[in-house]
Amino acid sequence: MRQIDLRNPKEIMTLSRLGSFHQSKLSFLRSFIREFKDWKFQRDLFELDKDGYGVAVYSVQKDSRSYSLVCFASELDSEERSDRVIATKWDAAFVLHDGIPTKEDIQRLKQNVPKQEVGRLSYKELTLSRANKSVRVFEHTVEALASGNQPDENVLKDVGYLYRTTAVYGSGKFGLADRYRIKERTEICGPFRLEMMLVYLVRQFTFDQVNHIAKLRNPSKAVELDNNIARSLGIGNSTGLGMAPFIINHPTLLHNWIYSREEALRQIRSIKKVDVEDFNKFKNCFLRSKINIQSWKTESEYQTDKIKKLCKDLIIFENQFLSELNFKEDYFWDDLYKWTEEKLSDEGIEYIVSMLMEPYDNIINPLVENMSSEEDLYFDIPGERLISDLINIIKDNYSNILSIDFSSEKEITNFWFISKNKEEPRLANRHEEEGSELEQPLAIARDISHLFKKLSESPAIQTVAEFLMQNNELRHAVRRCFIIEKFPYSEIQDNTIGSKLVPIDMLRLKLSFFGAQKFDPRSSRWLRINMYQGAPLIEELKNTNDTWIYNQL
Amino acid sequence: MRSSSEIETISKRATKAAGFPWGIAEEVGKNIKNLELLSIAGIENLNLYLHLAKGRILYGPKKILNQNKLDGKSFCPFYTGSALLDSANKVLEIKKLTFHLVDFPILLIPFINRLSYKIGKKINLRIDNYNFVLNLNQFVSSNKDISKVIIENAKLVEIEVIENEDSFETSTWNKLYELSSETFVEENERLKAIGAGAGLVDND
Numbered sequence: 001m002r003q004i005d006l007r008n009p010k011e012i013m014t015l016s017r018l019g020s021f022h023q024s025k026l027s028f029l030r031s032f033i034r035e036f037k038d039w040k041f042q043r044d045l046f047e048l049d050k051d052g053y054g055v056a057v058y059s060v061q062k063d064s065r066s067y068s069l070v071c072f073a074s075e076l077d078s079e080e081r082s083d084r085v086i087a088t089k090w091d092a093a094f095v096l097h098d099g100i101p102t103k104e105d106i107q108r109l110k111q112n113v114p115k116q117e118v119g120r121l122s123y124k125e126l127t128l129s130r131a132n133k134s135v136r137v138f139e140h141t142v143e144a145l146a147s148g149n150q151p152d153e154n155v156l157k158d159v160g161y162l163y164r165t166t167a168v169y170g171s172g173k174f175g176l177a178d179r180y181r182i183k184e185r186t187e188i189c190g191p192f193r194l195e196m197m198l199v200y201l202v203r204q205f206t207f208d209q210v211n212h213i214a215k216l217r218n219p220s221k222a223v224e225l226d227n228n229i230a231r232s233l234g235i236g237n238s239t240g241l242g243m244a245p246f247i248i249n250h251p252t253l254l255h256n257w258i259y260s261r262e263e264a265l266r267q268i269r270s271i272k273k274v275d276v277e278d279f280n281k282f283k284n285c286f287l288r289s290k291i292n293i294q295s296w297k298t299e300s301e302y303q304t305d306k307i308k309k310l311c312k313d314l315i316i317f318e319n320q321f322l323s324e325l326n327f328k329e330d331y332f333w334d335d336l337y338k339w340t341e342e343k344l345s346d347e348g349i350e351y352i353v354s355m356l357m358e359p360y361d362n363i364i365n366p367l368v369e370n371m372s373s374e375e376d377l378y379f380d381i382p383g384e385r386l387i388s389d390l391i392n393i394i395k396d397n398y399s400n401i402l403s404i405d406f407s408s409e410k411e412i413t414n415f416w417f418i419s420k421n422k423e424e425p426r427l428a429n430r431h432e433e434e435g436s437e438l439e440q441p442l443a444i445a446r447d448i449s450h451l452f453k454k455l456s457e458s459p460a461i462q463t464v465a466e467f468l469m470q471n472n473e474l475r476h477a478v479r480r481c482f483i484i485e486k487f488p489y490s491e492i493q494d495n496t497i498g499s500k501l502v503p504i505d506m507l508r509l510k511l512s513f514f515g516a517q518k519f520d521p522r523s524s525r526w527l528r529i530n531m532y533q534g535a536p537l538i539e540e541l542k543n544t545n546d547t548w549i550y551n552q553l
Numbered sequence: 554m555r556s557s558s559e560i561e562t563i564s565k566r567a568t569k570a571a572g573f574p575w576g577i578a579e580e581v582g583k584n585i586k587n588l589e590l591l592s593i594a595g596i597e598n599l600n601l602y603l604h605l606a607k608g609r610i611l612y613g614p615k616k617i618l619n620q621n622k623l624d625g626k627s628f629c630p631f632y633t634g635s636a637l638l639d640s641a642n643k644v645l646e647i648k649k650l651t652f653h654l655v656d657f658p659i660l661l662i663p664f665i666n667r668l669s670y671k672i673g674k675k676i677n678l679r680i681d682n683y684n685f686v687l688n689l690n691q692f693v694s695s696n697k698d699i700s701k702v703i704i705e706n707a708k709l710v711e712i713e714v715i716e717n718e719d720s721f722e723t724s725t726w727n728k729l730y731e732l733s734s735e736t737f738v739e740e741n742e743r744l745k746a747i748g749a750g751a752g753l754v755d756n757d
Contacts, residue, residue: 172558475576
């Protein structure tokens with residue numbers, strides 16, 4: 001029997017590798033659809049005027065449980081439309097309510113949801129979001145439908161959505177329900193499941209809104225948006241640095257995400273005999289998916305280069321491997337994986353890893369259930385351990401980091417801070433900007449390096465408790481060492497403040513787990529993505545299969 | 554109403570802003586969330602203490618002893634609480650500890666409550682005239698209503714580990730056991746013969 005190990009965290013947890021991750025069967029929007037496909041989705045209220053402004057409510061129900069999306073659409077001057085988090089008005093604002101909202105709830109939400117960060121929500125609300133129209137696509141679609149035609153698919157293809165969200169909040173923000181209130185519910189055991197629900201329902205609202213406006217604009221001639229076109233539209237999302245610190249601030253959660261991916265790969269590579277059906281599923285998904293890559297449009301040189309590398313990799317894979325393979329040989333998947341490691345770039349390797357998961361519901365589904373984390377359980381520092389233990393943990397888990405010279409200016413160029421005007425994480429040059437004394441604890445590599453130096457000067461038999469009584473400024477770094485000892489994929493094995501940092505690598509890691517497609521960086525610090533493009537419409541959910549993400553767009 | 558998540562985040566940031574290291578601020582964020590969940594005035598005590606502490610030199614223990622005293626200075630509840638939590642084994646060994654002069658000792662409660670969970674034993678905490686029993690980070694009971702209490706400085710804080718023992722009489726337990734045994738069913742000889750271990754000799 002061939003022994004297949006998990007991949008080495010020191011190789012997988014580098015930013016360049018994490019920034020090459022792609023959506024997979026583990027991704028949250030796909031696991032949301034698998035979990036909720038048997039639930040009843042319906043539109044409960046739709047009070048919009050001729051311009052599409054007003055209130056709408058959609059509910060999702062099963063047995064005695066229900067969730068409702070409450071939507072508020074309002075007029076927005078073009079000068080006020082901004083995707084930046086500093087905006088204060090949006091085309092539409094949304095909240096996911098726990099249960100069915102009463103009239104009083106809707107009135108209360110109407111006063112608060114459109115205000116977003118400056119409004120107040122209650123424990124009865126679960127997630128909050130806002131979105132702006134892609135004005136060009138939205139107007140084109142309404143106009144075409146009103147005149148009895150379908151929109152030009154070429155216009156839609158370039159953008160891929162009618163609306164893009166600019167933030168989705170959950171877990172206690174602005175008074176929303178804390179996660180502990182709802183974490184026992186089995187249908188939301190996966191991370192970000194309620195955020196995924198909100199975005200999926202927002203997508204339906206955008207279709208209903210264009211149909212409604214078109215109908216009122218020209219009642220006698222208007223037609224409804226064709227289902228095939230609607231299906232090819234997702235919801236856009238503009239995402240910036242606000243998302244990046246999340247993966248540093250939640251180490252055990254990050255571990256659980258990456259570990260699930262790594263364990264899935266290990267189990268798949270350990271399969272001795274590959275079934276013909278499973279092989280065909282892999283091949284089918286691969287061939288369908290690669291067509292969609294052609295629709296990934298971006299003006300970013302960085303991303304264009306990555307897409308080119310990926311396309312080149314996939315051609316090599318198809319021509320040199322897929323055409324000459326014999327999947328009947330023992331441990332075929334393992335041989336395939338080893339081949340990719342030898343021949344392909346990080347983009348290509350991680351793409352194939354995602355594809356390998358496609359045939360294996362039996363491996364993936366149990367892993368999805370363990371992708372959340374009870375972080376408080378791993379918070380306390382075991383003060384009775386010795387300095388020598390801590391030194392060994394650092395040597396075993398952070399050896400890449402220890403080789404970085406943090407006395408060099410270029411290795412400490414940046415610092416992370418929280419902006420005063422929007423309370424959002426930002427990045428600035430330490431040597432040019434003020435405020436580095438208020439740096440957030442996100443320079444883990446540098447702090448581990450400092451800790452290691454300090455530990456090396458301390459008696460090996462001293463306890464960690466005794467060390468911390470003299471060195472509390474290193475407490476956060478000590479805590480992380482004991483977390484990585486248990487959770488080897490919990491830490492980015494790179495410098496997050498160096499001059500070469502590309503923050504969108506951090507964003508892409510997180511977004512790949514969300515299930516985002518079409519990464520379109522607009523700078524090194526923010527990007528646009530698309531979610532649910534190709535996803536089944538509400539009325540199709542019951543009969544959908546899990547490979548909808550590879551539907552040709 | 555502020556969510557627990559908001560309470561934790563704001564407490565953590567405010568603690569950092571008052572001059573504490575991030576690692577301590579992380580502890581305080583969790584602790585204040587826990588105090589507020591227990592309906593103890595965590596936010597009120599924290600706000601007053603951080604404004605007092607900002608810009609000042611603060612002191613924690615350099616060693617955990619049974620008598621802990623600084624020369625006329627007060628212990629910081631955060632440095633003291635963290636040191637106690639980290640030194641759980643030492644606390645178990647000493648069993649009864651005293652701290653003379655502690656600022657805002659209410660802020661020490663969640664550290665000791667977590668310590669109780671860590672060592673798996675209840676802890677008696679005495680802050681001047683207030684007595685608390687901390688039960689494995691589950692709940693806090695006290696001899697007085699402490700929901701609105703703010704104590705700026707305690708002359709004496711005593712921490713005593715309580716050995717795990719029953720809080721009831723053996724005779725009471727026996728009576729209860731007798732009642733519970735009424736749910737049992739008498740087993741006949743045939744059933745005894747086919748039960749676990751039946752038919753074997755001891756040296757099989």
